[in-house]
Amino acid sequence: MTIARLLVVDDDVEMREMLTEYLRASGFFVNAAATGAEIDAALAAGRIDLILLDVMLGDESGVEICASLRADHDMPIILVSALSADHQRMAGYEVGADDYIAKPFNPDLLLARVRAVLKRARRTPSLVYRRASDRFEFAGWTYDGKRDEVTSPAGFQVALSRRETELLKVMLANPRIPLTREEIAAALGAEEEGSGRAIDVLMGRLRGKIERDPKAPAILKTVRGTGYVLASDVERGAA
Amino acid sequence: MTIARLLVVDDDVEMREMLTEYLRASGFFVNAAATGAEIDAALAAGRIDLILLDVMLGDESGVEICASLRADHDMPIILVSALSADHQRMAGYEVGADDYIAKPFNPDLLLARVRAVLKRARRTPSLVYRRASDRFEFAGWTYDGKRDEVTSPAGFQVALSRRETELLKVMLANPRIPLTREEIAAALGAEEEGSGRAIDVLMGRLRGKIERDPKAPAILKTVRGTGYVLASDVERGAA
DNA sequence: TCCCTTTCGTAACAGCCTGTAACAGACGGG
DNA sequence: CCCGTCTGTTACAGGCTGTTACGAAAGGGA
Numbered sequence: 418m419t420i421a422r423l424l425v426v427d428d429d430v431e432m433r434e435m436l437t438e439y440l441r442a443s444g445f446f447v448n449a450a451a452t453g454a455e456i457d458a459a460l461a462a463g464r465i466d467l468i469l470l471d472v473m474l475g476d477e478s479g480v481e482i483c484a485s486l487r488a489d490h491d492m493p494i495i496l497v498s499a500l501s502a503d504h505q506r507m508a509g510y511e512v513g514a515d516d517y518i519a520k521p522f523n524p525d526l527l528l529a530r531v532r533a534v535l536k537r538a539r540r541t542p543s544l545v546y547r548r549a550s551d552r553f554e555f556a557g558w559t560y561d562g563k564r565d566e567v568t569s570p571a572g573f574q575v576a577l578s579r580r581e582t583e584l585l586k587v588m589l590a591n592p593r594i595p596l597t598r599e600e601i602a603a604a605l606g607a608e609e610e611g612s613g614r615a616i617d618v619l620m621g622r623l624r625g626k627i628e629r630d631p632k633a634p635a636i637l638k639t640v641r642g643t644g645y646v647l648a649s650d651v652e653r654g655a656a
Numbered sequence: 657m658t659i660a661r662l663l664v665v666d667d668d669v670e671m672r673e674m675l676t677e678y679l680r681a682s683g684f685f686v687n688a689a690a691t692g693a694e695i696d697a698a699l700a701a702g703r704i705d706l707i708l709l710d711v712m713l714g715d716e717s718g719v720e721i722c723a724s725l726r727a728d729h730d731m732p733i734i735l736v737s738a739l740s741a742d743h744q745r746m747a748g749y750e751v752g753a754d755d756y757i758a759k760p761f762n763p764d765l766l767l768a769r770v771r772a773v774l775k776r777a778r779r780t781p782s783l784v785y786r787r788a789s790d791r792f793e794f795a796g797w798t799y800d801g802k803r804d805e806v807t808s809p810a811g812f813q814v815a816l817s818r819r820e821t822e823l824l825k826v827m828l829a830n831p832r833i834p835l836t837r838e839e840i841a842a843a844l845g846a847e848e849e850g851s852g853r854a855i856d857v858l859m860g861r862l863r864g865k866i867e868r869d870p871k872a873p874a875i876l877k878t879v880r881g882t883g884y885v886l887a888s889d890v891e892r893g894a895a
Numbered sequence: 896t897c898c899c900t901t902t903c904g905t906a907a908c909a910g911c912c913t914g915t916a917a918c919a920g921a922c923g924g925g
Numbered sequence: 926c927c928c929g930t931c932t933g934t935t936a937c938a939g940g941c942t943g944t945t946a947c948g949a950a951a952g953g954g955a
Contacts, residue, residue, distance in 0.1 A: 578941060579818075607943090614903090615943050621904060622942095632904085641902065641951065817912060846914090853932090854914050860933060861913095871933085880922070880931065896955105903950075912941075921932075 421466040422446040472498040556649040581623045588647040597644040660705040661685040711737040795888040820862045827886040836883040
């Protein structure tokens with residue numbers, strides 16, 4: 418088994434070096450890059466098995482770089498973003514990222530995620546995986562993105578409205594990451610001048626359909642002062 | 657300038673040979689294939705610059721083959737389909753076809769389309785073109801797919817409902833090709849057991865917003881006994 | 896512990912969207 | 926010209942969605 422080669426992309430020199438050292442000590446070959454041009458150079462220089470890409474990349478948008486990488490390459494991409502970053506990380510997931518790590522993060526958690534993504538990528542190239550990844554399993558529930566169907570742990574289909582489905586998809590794309598109401602609203606393409614309570618109402622409606630006890634939510638939890646979080650791991654797989 | 661090499665895919669031997677001869681006489685190199693496996697063999701044997709792909713391909717679905725080709729290759733694909741074919745041709749456009757020819761067709765029209773698509777492909781590879789092709793111009797109107805905005809010839813933004821927008825997109829994907837109500841309904845994911853008049857009502861609503869005189873539609877015309885047609889050329893370009 | 900402020904949950908409401916049903920007009924063929 | 930079929934249009938009912946208002950819950954400070 419060959420040693421995987423990672424590419425760490427961050428314009429913050431301290432973070433970049435910290436990550437590079439840590440991953441090398443964990444047994445990987447590691448290249449580093451700070452700009453889109455350096456990414457291109459690293460890719461041209463040789464094989465890269467996984468890219469760790471910071472969302473905020475100076476003047477360049479990590480999301481756009483992610484989309485560009487995804488169009489031309491098949492290796493998995495993990496986006497690294499700050500907890501309070503705007504909705505760009507959600508957009509990133511839509512355009513091609515394989516996983517997310519929220520800053521500040523536990524390095525061991527990062528390592529586990531890298532290994533999990535690499536392991537999965539050895540079985541299934543990222544493009545194929547993404548094409549098949551229209552099925553989400555969480556807390557016993559299943560969301561089938563191809564059919565747009567939601568199935569309860571008991572096996573019943575539950576009808577969600579369009580907006581409810583969109584909200585669920587946003588939460589599924591960011592498991593265990595608290596999202597602010599502004600982030601959710603932006604991801605849903607909601608009007609910016611709204612009253613600010615629409616997301617709460619929508620969340621209440623979605624909870625009413627999927628929570629065992631909507632008054633004490635176990636899946637879609639409130640993070641007071643921040644927003645909401647999907648408090649469950651999400652398995653993505655083939656439909 | 658090198659001579660373009662085309663791949664003609666049709667399981668009907670007469671049609672395949674007619675097309676092959678005609679295109680050779682028009683100055684192209686032409687390969688022929690009847691099945692997905694023969695397509696793979698032709699692609700493995702050497703460069704192909706454009707594929708003419710029949711939608712109905714024996715037991716195989718031309719749409720699925722188109723999607724598969726698009727995932728792995730960048731050459732343009734023109735789908736050839738019968739006028740009365742089901743909604744597969746619309747699905748084909750969504751998954752990767754660059755253009756359509758409806759059978760029965762004028763061979764000169766086919767040749768012009770092949771040349772136009774080849775010319776465009778020389779400037780912009782198909783993947784890049786498709787990524788940029790979120791802007792449609794027709795009859796003075798503009799639909800911007802990225803922003804989901806419709807702009808009138810006078811420059812005003814017109815608000816379309818979600819369903820109206822979807823209908824417009826279906827029509828835009830099939831310029832000058834009459835679509836049956838069943839085809840449109842299928843493309844819109846409508847319930848099959850509906851009254852059958854929903855498309856007419858929806859079309860009326862869309863006309864009310866974009867036709868100068870909705871009672872005498874000039875853009876979205878009725879084809880009595882068939883359905884509706886977008887009676888305008890559509891220019892696709894960058895946003 | 897108590898009180899105050901902030902945040903969140905929720906019910907009611909209004910407006911918009913969407914398809915159905917019904918009817919009348921248009922169209923085409925005999 | 927007449928008849929049957931097709932299409933346009935209107936009214937309606939039901940669902941969806943965000944706003945508003947109010948009360949409950951949570952958290953922090955005295």
